Amino acid sequence: MKTASLLLLRLLLRIRASNCYGIFSGPQDPGLANYTGSAPSTILDVCMFVNRAADGYPPLLQNFDPAVAAVDLGLEYIRATKLLPDHILLNMVYVNLGPRCSKDRSNALQWALKLTDSGIKCRVFIGPGCTRAVEGVYDYASFLAVPVIALPGDGIGPKARLTDYEVLSRISVTHTNTAYVILKFLALFNYTNAFFAADGSDEFYNNMLAVTSGIIRAASPTFQYTMKFTSLQTDGLKGQLHDLVRQIAISARGELQNNLTILAFRNPAIVRAKHMLAYYSTTGQA
Numbered sequence: 001m002k003t004a005s006l007l008l009l010r011l012l013l014r015i016r017a018s019n020c021y022g023i024f025s026g027p028q029d030p031g032l033a034n035y036t037g038s039a040p041s042t043i044l045d046v047c048m049f050v051n052r053a054a055d056g057y058p059p060l061l062q063n064f065d066p067a068v069a070a071v072d073l074g075l076e077y078i079r080a081t082k083l084l085p086d087h088i089l090l091n092m093v094y095v096n097l098g099p100r101c102s103k104d105r106s107n108a109l110q111w112a113l114k115l116t117d118s119g120i121k122c123r124v125f126i127g128p129g130c131t132r133a134v135e136g137v138y139d140y141a142s143f144l145a146v147p148v149i150a151l152p153g154d155g156i157g158p159k160a161r162l163t164d165y166e167v168l169s170r171i172s173v174t175h176t177n178t179a180y181v182i183l184k185f186l187a188l189f190n191y192t193n194a195f196f197a198a199d200g201s202d203e204f205y206n207n208m209l210a211v212t213s214g215i216i217r218a219a220s221p222t223f224q225y226t227m228k229f230t231s232l233q234t235d236g237l238k239g240q241l242h243d244l245v246r247q248i249a250i251s252a253r254g255e256l257q258n259n260l261t262i263l264a265f266r267n268p269a270i271v272r273a274k275h276m277l278a279y280y281s282t283t284g285q286a
Contacts, residue, residue, distance in 0.1 A: 021098050022111075027072035029090040030079045041087045041149060047115060048092060049120035049137060050151075051107055051129050054099035061204050062101070062129025062151070093120055101130035108133035112140045127151045131207050134168075142167050175211035182262065183219055193226045196262045197244055200231035 026048070035041060050064035071265060075092070077229045078084055095111050108128060125141050125148045128134060134150050141148045150170045188193065196216075197210035212282075213229040228247070 003027060021096055024094050024096050026068060026094040027075055027091060028092050029075050031084075031086065034090040034093060035089055039087065041089050043089045043091050044123040045091050045093055045115075045120050046125040046126065047095065047120065047125055048112065049095050049097055049128035051101070051133075052099060057099040060099055061202070064096075064127075064129070083211065093122070097128050097130070097133055098138070101132065103132060105132045105136040107136065109136040109140055112137055120148060124149065138168060175208045176215065178208060179212040179215035183216060192222070194228070194262065195247070196227070196229045196234055196245065198230075200233050207232065239273050 018226050032043065033041075050257055051062045052065055053060040053063040072093075075090070078090075084090075093115065095115070097108055097111065112122070112125070122141075122144070124146055125137050127150070128137065128152050132147070145167070147167050147169060151170060185191075196209065196213065198205040200206050200209075209229055209231055213227075216227055217223050230244065232244070
């Protein structure tokens, strides 16, 4: 118990930094911390672009702070298991791109250029979480011929083939995987009509809708007409949900169970949507 408490305290001290934009301190390679300079070594700059939640902003799905412990343990694992030779050291550079996903692709690119100007030579980019930021970083990384490990980079590739991103690696479940899971579910239960509604004010769900709609519609010629995709905004959500329920009622000819409805929202909007759909399924009234 004492050991666990000390570990938690150490992690909290490592992430104690302001939520302002720019470079902040985070977990470092234990090998670099113990480096004395007496033996020849190669120090590689690892540039990690992240987003951090802040008070006064909407919930951030890509918030880096809960993942700090995993990064810290990963760096210790590298040394404990000798995954890297002792003379290869990692200098972790952390850049906070802010508490929200910016529509400006140049924001992340500007920070990448600032690192270069300050003498930091990024040998790999990790992150960021927001798709537009990944696109900005990718352009620069491809120019430098260094890899980008996206976290998650889920919206990359909806308008171009993923194979066109030669230096991109995505280590998480992507929206493409989500689309194929939905297709298998539709086939398993013989659904021919479905409604997909996503939170258009949230980049994660907006990208999910863009990617999944293209893949699902291309899976069958009839899906162009029977699979309906809509983007809803959190402002005025109640009225939009009423319209959605009416569309479902028309399509189902009074029987909601004949349709599959998939909702992708942040709480508490998803709760209100579920309640409205449940009310219609029992009363038949929109």
